[in-house]
Each structure stands twice: as C-alpha cells, then as structure tokens.
Amino acid sequence: MPEVVFWTSLIFVSYVYLGYPLILALWKRIAARPIHKTDFQPKVTLIVAAYNEKANIRRKIQNCMSLDYPRSHLEILVSLDGPTDGTDVLMFKLASQGIHLLYSPNHKGKAAAINSAAEKASGEILVFVDARQTIDRGAIRELVANFADPTIGAASGELVLVDRQSNKEASDGVGLYWRYEKFIRSCESAIHSVIGVTGAIYAIRKELFVPLSEGTILDDVAIPMAVVLAGRRVIFDSSARVFDQVAPRADAEYKRKVRTLSGNFQLLVLMPTLLLPWANPVFFQFYSHKILRLFVPYALVLLYVSNLFLLRNPYVTFLALQTVWYGCALLGYFACNESTGSLFKPKEGRI
Amino acid sequence: MKRLLLIPFTFVMMNWAAVAGLYHAVRGTREIWKSNEMTGTL
Numbered sequence: 001m002p003e004v005v006f007w008t009s010l011i012f013v014s015y016v017y018l019g020y021p022l023i024l025a026l027w028k029r030i031a032a033r034p035i036h037k038t039d040f041q042p043k044v045t046l047i048v049a050a051y052n053e054k055a056n057i058r059r060k061i062q063n064c065m066s067l068d069y070p071r072s073h074l075e076i077l078v079s080l081d082g083p084t085d086g087t088d089v090l091m092f093k094l095a096s097q098g099i100h101l102l103y104s105p106n107h108k109g110k111a112a113a114i115n116s117a118a119e120k121a122s123g124e125i126l127v128f129v130d131a132r133q134t135i136d137r138g139a140i141r142e143l144v145a146n147f148a149d150p151t152i153g154a155a156s157g158e159l160v161l162v163d164r165q166s167n168k169e170a171s172d173g174v175g176l177y178w179r180y181e182k183f184i185r186s187c188e189s190a191i192h193s194v195i196g197v198t199g200a201i202y203a204i205r206k207e208l209f210v211p212l213s214e215g216t217i218l219d220d221v222a223i224p225m226a227v228v229l230a231g232r233r234v235i236f237d238s239s240a241r242v243f244d245q246v247a248p249r250a251d252a253e254y255k256r257k258v259r260t261l262s263g264n265f266q267l268l269v270l271m272p273t274l275l276l277p278w279a280n281p282v283f284f285q286f287y288s289h290k291i292l293r294l295f296v297p298y299a300l301v302l303l304y305v306s307n308l309f310l311l312r313n314p315y316v317t318f319l320a321l322q323t324v325w326y327g328c329a330l331l332g333y334f335a336c337n338e339s340t341g342s343l344f345k346p347k348e349g350r351i
Numbered sequence: 352m353k354r355l356l357l358i359p360f361t362f363v364m365m366n367w368a369a370v371a372g373l374y375h376a377v378r379g380t381r382e383i384w385k386s387n388e389m390t391g392t393l
Contacts, residue, residue: 254364261369262372296366296369332356335356
C-alpha cells in the first residue's frame, strides 16, 4: 500500500510540474497556431483600476502619457474605488491632463471598478493595467497589433520581475518560478489560449467583455476564460512588457499567492462551465495548469508520509532527498524572513 | 547560496498558499472575496 501511494503521488506531482510543460512543448512544436499580428491602431481605452494608490498614481499617469501610441486613439480612464489615502484628491488635480476619471465614493472591490470603467470606455480595445508597474513605451502598440487577427479575443503582455538590488530580471525563487510560468503560458498561447493573463497588462475586445461578478478576485483569469468560452483565442505576447520589482519580503509574495489560489477556488464556483470538457476548448490545459496544482500540496504530504514506511533502497534515497529539500526550504524561509515569524499565519483582513 | 535556498522555499510557499487559499475560500473570508487590494496576480 505505501508503494502505491508513493508512486501515485510521485507521478502526480511530476506530471503537474514536469510532464505537463513537456507535453505543451511537444504540442507546440507539432501544432502551433499562427497569430497574424500586423500594425493595427484601433481606438484603445487604457483602464487603471485603483484603490489606495497615492504612492504610484502620479508616476502611472506620466507613464501612460508617454506611451508610443497615437494620443488621438488612446483614452486613459482611471477608475477609483473609494480610496481613503488621498488618491482621489491627487487624481482630481491630474484629471485636467486629459485623463478620464471615474470615481466611486464607496469601496466596492476591483471587479466593480473594472465593470464601471468598461461600461464607460469608448475604445474598441480595452487595455487593463495595474497602478504599480511601469509599462514599456511600445507595449500598447505591440499588444494591440495582435487584434488584427480576428481569431484573437484577448492578449496578455509580459510582466518582467526586476531584482531590487541588481535592477536586472530576477532569477531567485519567485523570479525563477515566474520564468517557468511564462514558458508554460507561451506554449499554451501557441497551441490555443493561455489560462489566465498577466494582471499587470492585458487587452480584450470590448465586444467580448462580460461584466465580472461582484467580488471576483481573479479578473485576470475570469475575463480571458470568458473570451475562450466565447470561442476566441487568448494569447501571450512577450513583446508587450511591463516591469515590476520582486516583492521585497516573502510574506508579501505569499499573501499574493494565497489570494490567487483562493481566487481559483472562487472561479470554479463563478464559472462552473470551465469544468465541462464539451464547453471549454482548453479543458485539458485548464485542468493541468489550474486544477491539478491545487491538489499538489496534499500529494506532497502523501509522498513524504508514504516514504516513511518505505525505508529500503531506492526509497530511502528519495526520503533523504525529500528531507534535504524541505530542510533547504526552511533555511530559505529564515534567510529571507529574518525578522518575521508570521509568514504562514496571515492575519485576517491583511491578505 | 541564498538564491539556491529560495528555490525550495518558493516551491513550498506556493504549495502552502494553495492550502491557505482553500481555507479562505471555504470560510469565505470577506477580505479575500471582496478583493480589497488592487494587486494583480502572477
């Protein structure tokens, strides 16, 4: 019995992290679909949904004003969701610079801010960006050019995580994970569609926008998956880049991940159609990329526990490797959290 | 050395986040469901 549990768990975890990317790489090589990207300049509405962003919003507006896209075809719309830190006061001053402002005095959540902005937008293409990151000057032009292809319903840009100290692309734990994730997304994009876009920059045809349910956590998965269910492709374009710094502390990154993974569970409740193979054109990718990953932690526990009952070769080697791996993880935890013990106990309301 | 240690740490953190995410989803933690931060996801 322990052997069955051990091998089942090992195969499961290996499939999720190695097998699936490998299948994607082969699939891409055999059956990549072309994207007919050409110079295309429709009217674009750039939407910044913001809550308490006083520290970032001025820089963001300057960034948006300096983009390489015809100003006559670019509407900049900031949707304020009941800020309490003075972002609204700052934005009222900046609004004279040709920025359209939507203001909600009550805090209703990002989904509500996005919905009201999409309703007011006049562009054919809606580009969603977050307030914090810096958009590359040519990113909008690159992203929008994909919509010359009528099969494309939404397009994701690339988030480049930069190391705070070296100012180069991050290659430590989170940076490495993000590169791995981008490899998977580029393969999924070439085959059909990515499962979720980069929240920092993505675009959608306005006609395909479906208002988000109240309280939706992952707009950057819900919006593209609605596009896929409508029969269009969602692609990843690495030439449309935005830059962000790696979270300075691991607990910040952890909180972000808890939100994301909690959002995945919420998505299954909000969009159960995604679980139906006959309705979801990227059912295999959705299961492999989003659903199976939710079960990996339990498989890892089973892998370790079953290994404790198999203290003979070659299993004892596996046990040693697993123990070293988790020991290194613990050392890594201490290395980047010298001053905090709260990483795995997020307080309610702080996530 | 620290960079090497961050790889297993990140792996464990991501997986632990899935457990915590399920916990918050089942409890319907208001702050999570109301999405009170405008942060994007990786």
